[in-house]
Amino acid sequence: MIRHTDIDVQIQEFAAAIGDREPIAIEGNRTRWSLGGDLQPDVRTLTAPSGIAEYTPAEMTVQVGCGTLVSELHDELAKAGQRTALPERGGTVGGAVVVGQNHMCLLGRGRLRDSVLNVRYVSAEGQIVSCGGPTVKNVSGFDLPRLMVGSLGTLGNLADVILRTNPIPTHSRWLVSDDVDPFAIQKTIYRPSSILWDGTFTWVLLEGSEQAVNEEHDKLSAIAAFEPSTEMPVLPEHRWSVHPNDLRFPGQFGESFVASIGVGTVWGANAQPKRNIEPGVERVASRLKNNFDPTGRLNPGRVPGRI
Amino acid sequence: MNRAVDALRKRWKRPVPGETGQLIRELRTALTKDRVKYDAAQRTLLSHDASIYAGGDAGPVCYPTSTNEVASIMQIAERHGRSVVPRGAGTGLTGGAVPMDEPVVIALNKMNRILEIDAENRIAWVEAGVVNLDLTKELRPLGLHFAPDPSSQQVCTIGGNVANNAGGPHCLAYGVTGAHVLAIEVVLPGGDVVTLGGLEPEPPGYDLRGAFVGSEGTLGIATRVAVALTPNPPETKTLLLAFAEPANAAATVSSIIASGIVPAALEVMDQRITVAVENFVNAGYPTDAGAILLTEVDGLQPNVDVDVEQIIHLGNKHGSTSIRVAEDETERKALWKGRKAALGAIAQIMPDYYLHDTVVPRSKLATVLEQIYDIAERHELLVMNFFHAGDGNLHPVLAFDAREPGVMERVHAAGAEIVQVSIEAGGVLSGEHGIGVEKQKFMKLLFTDDDLDHQNRLRISFDPSCRANPGKVMPIGHSCADIASLRAIPKGVWG
The missing domain is CATH 3.30.43.10 (Uridine Diphospho-n-acetylenolpyruvylglucosamine Reductase, domain 2)
Structure with a gap:
């Protein structure tokens, strides 16, 4: 078990630095800094507490400061043969949580929003608030951790989180084919960890025991020629989130695209048009923002859902 | 009462x-x-x-x-x-x-239509009154199922599953209801109809869908639900391991998880409930065991074979007195029938029971179980334990006869102590039953006043006038109504 006992001290200092007035934004590694709009000028920025606070592999949970790099977290978890659903893109744990974008291999890793068990954050009034629970299963009260995922830090300043971990499969293999219907893959094999399609090539990630990976490879080979792949597709700039069926109509994504089949995430040359939020939902969201941040001091300028 | x-x-x-x-x-x-x-x-x-x-x-x-x-x-x-x-x-x-x-x-029982099944994209739209098991039966020919499987799945509804974020034996590997709900059509307390979430992987805006799941009817009423469908595993193996003591079963559970296996289910039953069940449905359980561990692994056959071998090894390492692998579907169903019939079996022993629900870290299972036996003994109550061991979700059953004078006071007192020891062990109030009115008074054991205040802020964002299932979840002194009257929402701050 790993335990850094200073996380509570760090959070106290974090709360004191945030205080209870004036606009504030928490800075991760700025890998998705422009999401949700530009930060208002002259806003003070802070970094979140960092380090792994507690990790017991047999509990399949890890408590980690939000300023920790995802790569550092995963390096530590890998020593015990585990990983999380967070994407590893150079950013911090807190950044990944408040951005809320899933790992490219969502089918194998699970959704990020389901992996966040507990969140401690510093509120707009400077209080340290804890929500969720430390166990993998918990329905004690309202589920605020879900709200924090994808909130862009507009409801609270995230300090630390408890994440569910998962075992790293003993074997994994990327395969590629230029001669297969990508939509046939899920009908052919059981729960691939990722299916990516760029209009010509289809990449499939198989994970499990060596024999299981071999058998799934054989099943794929029965429908098309698949080769092991060492090179992954280059992902175009813009991220889309669409109904998985819309992937059958890729023209909208631009001249180049990579689509996650069975999921609905697309990286396209074109930007995704603004997605509408129903007026009734907007009204609830507006009340929520006002209730959590009455003076509008948290990450001003950013609005979840705004590109 | x-x-x-x-x-x-x-x-x-x-x-x-x-x-x-x-x-x-x-x-x-x-x-x-x-x-x-x-x-x-x-x-x-x-x-x-x-x-x-x-x-x-x-x-x-x-x-x-x-x-x-x-x-x-x-x-x-x-x-x-x-x-x-x-x-x-x-x-x-x-x-x-x-x-x-x-x-x-x-x-919502008359809103029980399965509206659409999109097998290709593994999504179904159902009305809130659809019975959980009815959906899975409908999906069977398509090789799909709805993963949450609470013990009441033969009668409980999808809307109820959403309200309580229901779990079940198989949520260890597959996740609780929230992980399988993509979108929810909700009627808000004022009558507005909204759709929370969406069928795309990352819907825009706050995850109000996630906040709604498990809110016990206090944020509005779900009328339609889009659920994710899970492919049926090609191979399933069910094992029954017997142990002299519950502590051996608990240690085996921790070892299985630590070894990198995430079984579809890991269920422990103590001797009292095992005997009751065996007398009730003849599931083939060993009645001389101090505890039994029902384990299920599923997925691709080579993965399943590796996992079964490893679980047998770990069971033996922790002193298993017998290990049985169900040889066919009939035997497998019999083993599960026993587990699912556990509550019914209690009726043979006592006319009434109080089923508890707390969660503790897996590593504390054995310790907390010992404390629960002690608590029951001190209060002169019969306790039986069967639980979702894989996720540390305890379900102590206090069996009693409500006609006995003073027994309800003892039942409530014992229940409160069970909650207390679970929280002290680093656990939580509820794994799958929710708070309702039962555990409101315990919320302050887990949350500070500031924590509860923020939960209330969510509550009143959906229901400013506090008319949806009032008096539930939040403890007295933190009720929706108490807080709402104190906080005026500034206009024009945001959005």
Whole structure:
């Protein structure tokens, strides 16, 4: 078990630095800094507490400061043969949580929003608030951790989180084919960890025991020629989130695209048009923002859902 | 038994006599006469749920058949200043559906249509009143299923599963209801109809869908739900491991998880419940074992074979006295029938029982179990334990005879101590039953006043007038109404 006992001290200092007035934004590694709009000028920025606070592999949970790099977290978890659903893109744990974008291999890793068990954050009034629970299963009260995922830090300043971990499969293999219907893959094999399609090539990630990976490879080979792949597709700039069926109509994504089949995430040359939020939902969201941040001091300028 | 309900009742204004007649007339105009009931039999029937909390007080009972009708009911109730309580099959165990002070009860049982199954994209739209197992039966020919499988799945509804974020034996590997809900059509307390979440992987804006799941009817009423469908595993193996002591079973569970295996299920039953079940359904359980561990692994056959071998190794390492792998589907079903019939089996021993639900870290299972046996003994109660060991979700059953004078006080006292030791072990109040009225008073054991204040902020964002299932979840002193009156929302701050 790993335990850094200073996380509570760090959070106290974090709360004191945030205080209870004036606009504030928490800075991760700025890998998705422009999401949700530009930060208002002259806003003070802070970094979140960092380090792994507690990790017991047999509990399949890890408590980690939000300023920790995802790569550092995963390096530590890998020593015990585990990983999380967070994407590893150079950013911090807190950044990944408040951005809320899933790992490219969502089918194998699970959704990020389901992996966040507990969140401690510093509120707009400077209080340290804890929500969720430390166990993998918990329905004690309202589920605020879900709200924090994808909130862009507009409801609270995230300090630390408890994440569910998962075992790293003993074997994994990327395969590629230029001669297969990508939509046939899920009908052919059981729960691939990722299916990516760029209009010509289809990449499939198989994970499990060596024999299981071999058998799934054989099943794929029965429908098309698949080769092991060492090179992954280059992902175009813009991220889309669409109904998985819309992937059958890729023209909208631009001249180049990579689509996650069975999921609905697309990286396209074109930007995704603004997605509408129903007026009734907007009204609830507006009340929520006002209730959590009455003076509008948290990450001003950013609005979840705004590109 | 009714103390919790009575205490809460004092906070809500009772309806003025004579007003109910006009309310019923308007409801019957919006629906039909036969679908708005106010007879004594209906009101008594719907005054309680499957919990030990009686003493509810139902107002008019409505059986809508469409979202528009639910919206009309909400609007009428609002005009009359009446609260609303949604209801599925009434299988909740914490009093979440117990009505107080004659609210309009909205029973969703007639909204039970499976609207659309998109097998290609593994999504189904269902009405909230669809029974959990009915959906899975419908999906069987397509090789798919709805993963949450609470013990009441033969009767509980998808809407109820959403309200309580239901789990079940197989949520260790597959996740609880929230992980399988993509979008929810909700009628808000004012009558607005909204869709929370979406079928795309990252819907825009705040995850109000996630906040709604598990909110026990306090944020609005779910009328339709888009659920994710899970492919049936090509191979499933079920193992029965017997041990001399529950501690050996608990240690085996921790070792299995630490070894990198995530079984589909890991269920432990102590000797008392094992004997009761065996007498009840002849599941083939070893009655001389101190505890049994029912384990299921599924997926691709080579992965399953590796996992089975490893589980047998770990079971032997922790002193298993016998290990059996179900040889066919009949044997597998018999093993599961025993587990699913556990509550029914208790009726042979005592006429009443109180089923608890807390979660502790897996590493603390054995310690907390010992404490639970001690607590029961001190209170002169019979306790039996069967639980979802893989996720540390304990379900101690206190069996008793309610006719015995003073027994309810002992049951409640023992229950409170079980919660206390679970929290002290680093656990939480509930794994899958929710808070309802049962555990409101314990919320402060887990959360600070600031934590609870923020939960309330979410609550009033959906329901500013606090009319959706009031008096549930939040503890007294942190009620929605108490807080709402204190906080004025500044205009124009955001959005």
